[in-house]
Amino acid sequence: MDYIVLDIEFNGRKFASELPMEVIEIGAVRLDSSLAPVGEFSSMIKPVYFSKLNSFLKKKTGIQQEEIDSADGFVAVSERFRAWLGPSENFLLLTWGGEDMKRIVFDTRMHKLDDAYWMGTDYFDLLKGYLRCKGLTNDVSVEAALAELAIDASGSAHRALDDARMTAEVFRAVFAGLDLSLKQRFKDTYSNAKERRLVKNAIRTIRSQKQEPTWALLAEKFLTGKVDMDNAKKLDELRGYFEAELNKKA
Template structure:
């Protein structure tokens, strides 16, 4: 039986700023809240645990301001993270499909698992529903992200419960799932990037109604990534056919690369590569392939021209600097 586990976390951070932040552990979880929905999206259970912080023991002023958490109560009644998570894992049971508002909760949960040396129980790749994204697909343009409180207000389901506490936010997120036309967007899984593919065989390929997504294994550098053929292949998001390139991969800022291909059956397909950093500082790629209309192609050519002009200007500056450096001293 499938259960939707709607999860929300509250976490603390270093009150002393970045200087006192532990590497790869920016947020320490201080509260776990979740509701369980059955296959009919009916709420059938809830879970809440307070967690006593061990690393960032002083609550950051922003955390106090947003959550209105009682710091004394947290220190007195909070349990240790290991026990709280073990109880949470036992509670969610079999057939769990995780749902969150936004993309951070599952990443930070896994960071906390790593810090405390716990076994990661989640499937790899970890697919979940980002309800914030689904809400945008149904009620917006699919790109802009609405805050939970505004979405709740827009949906007319405000209750006496406050926001910015884990169980309350999980409850509201579950209510939004119940109210939305979930069947229309249930194909739009999100992927957590905390644990990446470790080999070409583990690399992720996902197909959605309007686009496809590829997630690579990590590479030492951007150059290594962009030199990999699988990374730069242009494939149709509908039929997976290798495409004829109309515009080869180019970049304006070295973070995003764009290309344009043509499928003889489905037409023009835009490729977009995002370069991202893994936890250990390597580079991995998230590539999307999406059908584009004729009136969208001009924008791609404009970006290519912008990239060309930047490249010419950099070459010009480099030659000028080299020339200045070669001048004899008087």
């Protein structure tokens, strides 16, 4: 079993826009079964939208405009990355949070490529694993985890390969305390954390009023005006969350 520690950078923007964010850099470190580093992948990606990097992103990442201008596009880079991963399925992707997989899947779809490979690839959210291992409840950065583990950070934060290297160090340090059976696959979500909290709090409020929570009551009294009621996928997902919360109390 190989472990592939993945990190991506994407082109954030200063102001809200209908145009999509895009992956602009992929970095990955391959660890073998003994957790020894045996390979690396690094590539810039030229975006379709927001091709000019804003000053905030340049300062945050250190990426220069010339690097973006001379880079290949997502289609070519993603093909090279998949080739580097190899034909074998005997690897586990490791990410710090779920955003990296989301961005790769979304860019794959944006470029009208088949997303089956990524949807069928197992990954382990090391951030969640680290929090469980340390008994923490609030998210922490890779840099904070390294400091907690007394590991000297090297490289530049917010550059994909350097971040992947640092994440690999965290993985190696806490490996014995991780439950890798909690791996997962990317799943589309249509609701956000705020909306799911709204459902959870609504159930609590309804019960405090000595009423039996029903989906119809919750939707009418707590979701209307706060959630897009015309979004069928969002409502189906929230209803599933509602039912799961009720089962927890059963």
